[in-house]
Amino acid sequence: MKLNEQKIGFLGAGKMASAIIRGLLKSGIPKENIFAGEKYEPSAEIARKDFGIFVTADNADVVNRADILIIAVKPKDIAAALSTAGSLGKKLFISIAAGVTTASLEEMVGKEARVVRVMPNICATVLESATGICPGKNATKEDVDLAKAVFSTVGVAMEVPEDLLDAVTGLSGSGPAYIFPIIEAMADGGVYEGLDRKTAMILAAQTVIGAARMVIETGDHPAELKDMVCSPAGTTIVGIQTLEEYKIRAAFMNAVINGAEKSKEIGKKK
Ligand SMILES: NC(=O)C1=CN([C@@H]2O[C@H](COP(=O)(O)OP(=O)(O)OC[C@H]3O[C@@H](n4cnc5c(N)ncnc54)[C@H](O)[C@@H]3O)[C@@H](O)[C@H]2O)C=CC1
Numbered sequence: 295m296k297l298n299e300q301k302i303g304f305l306g307a308g309k310m311a312s313a314i315i316r317g318l319l320k321s322g323i324p325k326e327n328i329f330a331g332e333k334y335e336p337s338a339e340i341a342r343k344d345f346g347i348f349v350t351a352d353n354a355d356v357v358n359r360a361d362i363l364i365i366a367v368k369p370k371d372i373a374a375a376l377s378t379a380g381s382l383g384k385k386l387f388i389s390i391a392a393g394v395t396t397a398s399l400e401e402m403v404g405k406e407a408r409v410v411r412v413m414p415n416i417c418a419t420v421l422e423s424a425t426g427i428c429p430g431k432n433a434t435k436e437d438v439d440l441a442k443a444v445f446s447t448v449g450v451a452m453e454v455p456e457d458l459l460d461a462v463t464g465l466s467g468s469g470p471a472y473i474f475p476i477i478e479a480m481a482d483g484g485v486y487e488g489l490d491r492k493t494a495m496i497l498a499a500q501t502v503i504g505a506a507r508m509v510i511e512t513g514d515h516p517a518e519l520k521d522m523v524c525s526p527a528g529t530t531i532v533g534i535q536t537l538e539e540y541k542i543r544a545a546f547m548n549a550v551i552n553g554a555e556k557s558k559e560i561g562k563k564k
Pocket residue numbers: 305306307308309310311331332333334337353366367368369371374375376378390391392413414415416467
C-alpha cells in the first residue's frame with residue numbers, strides 16, 4: 295500500500311505533529327489526505343494556516359477520516375484523547391508518545407488493534423529526525439513499512455525491538471536537547487574570545503553538523519576522527535584535556551541512560 299493513497303490523521307497538532315506534517319507535505323502527500331484533531335484552538339489555527347490542512351477540535355471526525363492515526367499528544371493525554379475519538383475502527387495506530395508501550399496502547403485502542411510505536415525527534419522540523427520504530431503484536435510488515443515511509447519523510451527511520459525503544463528515547467529522542475546547550479556554550483566561548491554572537495553561533499552549529507556528517511559518511515570511529523584534529527602540542531588536545539577534566543563523556547552517557555530510565559518509568563505508569 296502506498297503512503298500517498300493513505301488518509302493520515304493526527305491526534306494533537308503540536309510541535310511534533312507539525313514537524314511530521316511538514317515532512318509529509320514536502321514529500322508530496324496531498325494536503326487533502328492529512329487531518330488533525332487539536333483541542334487548543336490557537337494551535338489548530340496555526341496548523342490550518344501553515345499547512346492548509348483540515349484541523350478540528352472533534353477527534354472523532356479525524357478518526358473517521360483516517361486510515362492511519364498518529365497519536366501525537368503527551369503520554370498523559372492519550373487516554374483522554376482516545377476517549378473523545380469515537381469508534382476507532384480498523385486502522386493503523388502509530389504512537390510517538392515517550393514510554394507508552396504497544397501493550398498499553400493495545401489496551402486503550404483494542405486488543406486486536408494494529409499498533410506501531412515510534413520515537414522520532416524534534417529535528418523532524420528540518421527533516422533530520424533520527425527515528426526508532428517497533429511494531430505491536432498485531433502490526434503487519436506492511437504496517438511497519440508504512441510507518442517507516444511516514445518517518446522517512448522527516449529523516450532517518452530504523453526498526454528496533456520494543457525493549458530498546460526506551461534507549462532510543464534517551465539517546466536520539468531527547469538527544470537534540472543535549473546538543474543545543476553545547477552549541478550555545480561553544481558559541482559563548484567564541485563570544486568570550488571576541489567573535490560576534492551570530493558568527494559564533496553559525497560556526498558552532500556548522501561544526502556540529504560537519505562532525506556528525508563525518509561520523510556517518512566516513513564510517514570511521516569517532517576516536518579516530520578526534521585524533522585527526524589533535525595536533526601534537528596543539529590547540530585541540532588542550533581543549534580535549536579540559537573536557538576530560540569535566541567528565542563530559544560520563545555526563546553524556548548518564549544523560550542518555552537517565553532519559554531511557556525515565557522513559558521506562560513512564561511506561562510502567564500506563
Ligand atoms: N517534543 C519532542 O522533542 C518529542 C516529543 N515526542 C512525543 O510526542 C508527543 C507530542 O509531543 P509535543 O509535540 O512535543 O507536544 P505538544 O504539547 O507540542 O503537542 C501536543 C498537542 O496535543 C494537544 N492535545 C492535548 N490533548 C488533546 C486532546 N485530547 N485532543 C486533541 N489534542 C490534544 C495539545 O493541545 C498540543 O497542541 C508526546 O507524546 C512526546 O512524548 C517524541 C519525540 C520527541
